[in-house]
Amino acid sequence: MLPxxxxxxxxxxxxxYRRFLAAEIVPHMERWREQRIVDREAFLKxxxxxxxxxxxxxxYGGMGDNDFRFEQVIxxxxxxxxxxxxxxxxxxxxxxxxLTRFGNEExxxxxxxxxxxxxxxxxxxxxxxxxxxxxxxxxxxxxxxxDHWLLNGAKTYISNGINADLVIVAAKTDPQNNPHHMTLFLxxxxxxxxxxxRNLVKMGQKAQDTAxxxxxxxxxxxxxxxxxxxxxxxxxxxxxxxxxxIGACGALxxxxxxxxxxxxxxxxxxxxxxxxxxxxNTQFKLAELRTELxxxxxxxxxxxxxxxxxxxxxxxxxxxxxxxxxxxxKSADLGVQLHGGxxxxxxxxxxxxxxxxxxxxIYAGSSEVxxxxxxxxxxxxxxEPFNTRNF
Ligand SMILES: Cc1cc2nc3c(=O)[nH]c(=O)nc-3n(C[C@H](O)[C@H](O)[C@H](O)COP(=O)(O)OP(=O)(O)OC[C@H]3O[C@@H](n4cnc5c(N)ncnc54)[C@H](O)[C@@H]3O)c2cc1C
Numbered sequence: 001m002l003p004x005x006x007x008x009x010x011x012x013x014x015x016x017y018r019r020f021l022a023a024e025i026v027p028h029m030e031r032w033r034e035q036r037i038v039d040r041e042a043f044l045k046x047x048x049x050x051x052x053x054x055x056x057x058x059x060y061g062g063m064g065d066n067d068f069r070f071e072q073v074i075x076x077x078x079x080x081x082x083x084x085x086x087x088x089x090x091x092x093x094x095x096x097x098x099l100t101r102f103g104n105e106e107x108x109x110x111x112x113x114x115x116x117x118x119x120x121x122x123x124x125x126x127x128x129x130x131x132x133x134x135x136x137x138x139x140x141x142x143x144x145x146x147d148h149w150l151l152n153g154a155k156t157y158i159s160n161g162i163n164a165d166l167v168i169v170a171a172k173t174d175p176q177n178n179p180h181h182m183t184l185f186l187x188x189x190x191x192x193x194x195x196x197x198r199n200l201v202k203m204g205q206k207a208q209d210t211a212x213x214x215x216x217x218x219x220x221x222x223x224x225x226x227x228x229x230x231x232x233x234x235x236x237x238x239x240x241x242x243x244x245x246i247g248a249c250g251a252l253x254x255x256x257x258x259x260x261x262x263x264x265x266x267x268x269x270x271x272x273x274x275x276x277x278x279x280x281n282t283q284f285k286l287a288e289l290r291t292e293l294x295x296x297x298x299x300x301x302x303x304x305x306x307x308x309x310x311x312x313x314x315x316x317x318x319x320x321x322x323x324x325x326x327x328x329x330k331s332a333d334l335g336v337q338l339h340g341g342x343x344x345x346x347x348x349x350x351x352x353x354x355x356x357x358x359x360x361x362i363y364a365g366s367s368e369v370x371x372x373x374x375x376x377x378x379x380x381x382x383x384e385p386f387n388t389r390n391f
Contacts, residue, residue: 001294004301006069014073017051021081024049029083032207036199037162038086040121046088047118053092056100060108061116068307072249079253082349084356085207089250090159091115094243095122098168098184102227102235107186111166123164125155125187125213126236132157133369135236136179140215141172149173149225151185151218154197157363161211162199165189169215170232182232186224193218204355240365241317245307247364248300248320252293254360255324255331258353259289262335265350269340276338285334293331296323315377322370325360332357 006014024045032038046052054070056062063070071093078084096115099108114120131137140153151171158167167187174181187194197212227235263286266276276282303320306312335350336343343350361367377383 002298004297006073010067010069010073013070014077017074018077018081020046020049020051021077021083025083025086026081029086029207033085034206036201036206037209038207040118040163042086043088043091043118043121043163045118047116052088052118053096053112053116055093056096056112056116060112062112066308068245068304071246072304075246075249076253079250080257082257082352083207084250084254085205087159087208089246090124091122094239094246095124095168097242098124098226098235098239101239102184102231103186106223107226111186115166120165121160121163122166122168123158123160124168124170125158125161126170127155127157129154129156133366135170135182135233138170138172138182140169142183142185142220143175144173144229145219148219148221149183149185151187151193151215151220153215155213155215156197156211157200158211158213159208161213162196162209167194167213168226169213170236171215173229173232180233181230182236183229184226184232184235185220186226187215187218187220188224191218191220203358204352205359237314241312241314242307243364244317244321244370245300245303245312247360248303248317248324251321251324251328251357251360252296252300254353254357255293255296255327258328258331258335258350258357259286259293261350261353262286262289262331262338265335265339265342269338282338285338289327289331289334292327296327300324315374318365318370318373321365322367322374326367328357328360 025042028039043052050063051074054063055066058064071089075089078086078088099112111120115122126135128138128140130139140155142149142151151169153171165188169185169187170182171185172181173183193216195214197214200210202210266282266286269276300320303312303316306316332350332354336354339348339350342348345351
């Protein structure tokens with residue numbers, strides 16, 4: 001594989017975070033999967049060690065280092081340690097930055113220090129029973145009443161839905177029914193009328209609490225409006241490139257693990273007098289996958305450089321999410337196939353790799369949505385043929 005350009009500090013951070021996962025997270029994972037929710041202590045411990053939110057300014061308790069490679073390290077190590085269903089990066093890098101990106105100083109000071117410590121767990125609620133890929137179809141709405149907004153509606157499939165102390169809720173706010181006129185509300189645990197529904201039973205990602213949320217005449221003070229009323233849809237779109245890169249980094253690391261599990265098993269398992277690795281079919285399948293993983297890793301590392309330079313486009317982020325999530329499934333599927341019957345047994349890690357992977361091409365924008373974004377670009381009138389580009 002081609003060299004990757006992490007700094008010495010980031011490599012040390014990786015080694016330390018790996019040790020933290022092995023000591024504080026991995027040993028509890030089975031229990032968390034059985035109870036279908038991570039103990040809140042996981043967030044508190046990570047916060048105490050400085051692994052929860054590295055990017056916020058020191059005044060909010062963070063390290064103030066916005067180099068995305070720290071998050072890439074966290075995403076890769078979390079997935080490779082098979083604790084991806086902790087969803088720590090959803091709290092720290094997917095939802096957290098909404099506060100600094102669109103919130104005001106008072107909101108940042110009120111919430112971020114507790115988020116960095118793991119005392120205030122974050123979630124974001126966009127999806128509804130009748131609106132997923134097509135967010136403009138959402139029904140949750142809010143009306144302005146003097147010093148507050150009155151929020152009504154229901155959300156579903158919300159990650160950290162049970163554990164969350166602060167939920168960024170997207171709602172329609174235009175009495176004229178403009179479907180893109182949305183506002184983001186900071187809904188806090190304990191607000192009257194904010195209720196949790198079921199902690200949904202899932203195919204994989206079992207430790208993650210994915211829940212229904214209900215809002216019945218929730219009085220949200222104006223101080224809890226995130227950014228400008230009516231701008232919520234644009235805010236959601238602005239965060240998407242980074243969110244998709246987050247998804248891509250984790251997905252590819254999970255694909256790398258499935259490859260390693262498959263290759264190790266192929267060396268061990270014997271059939272017809274030789275190891276599986278001795279069959280040309282196994283060699284070709286693994287060679288093809290190894291190549292795809294290495295090529296994808298280069299692309300994603302390049303996207304990380306781009307985001308650090310403030311130059312990651314929505315289209316490139318969509319390509320990263322598409323390739324990484326498809327490879328996550330492909331790699332887990334090949335791993336199960338090479339394991340034979342053992343691959344279907346939960347006692348083999350590849351089995352859970354497979355069920356955990358299945359969601360990758362659906363959430364954070366499905367593969368079809370990624371292809372819509374990419375095709376709009378590569379088939380547009382503005383598309384530049386290769387030999388006309390300025391390299
Ligand atoms: C484990 C998990 C965690 C999640 N966490 C969160 C969360 O924290 N917050 C949140 O808001 N949501 C969350 N979601 C919801 C997730 O983002 C949605 O499930 C996803 O956006 C797809 O929406 P949908 O389920 O309504 O599917 P639909 O939008 O109904 O899509 C169904 C199928 O139709 C395809 N499709 C849709 N539109 C088109 C089109 N124009 N062209 C071609 N094909 C199309 C889709 O690609 C998909 O294959 C989570 C979901 C899961 C399962």
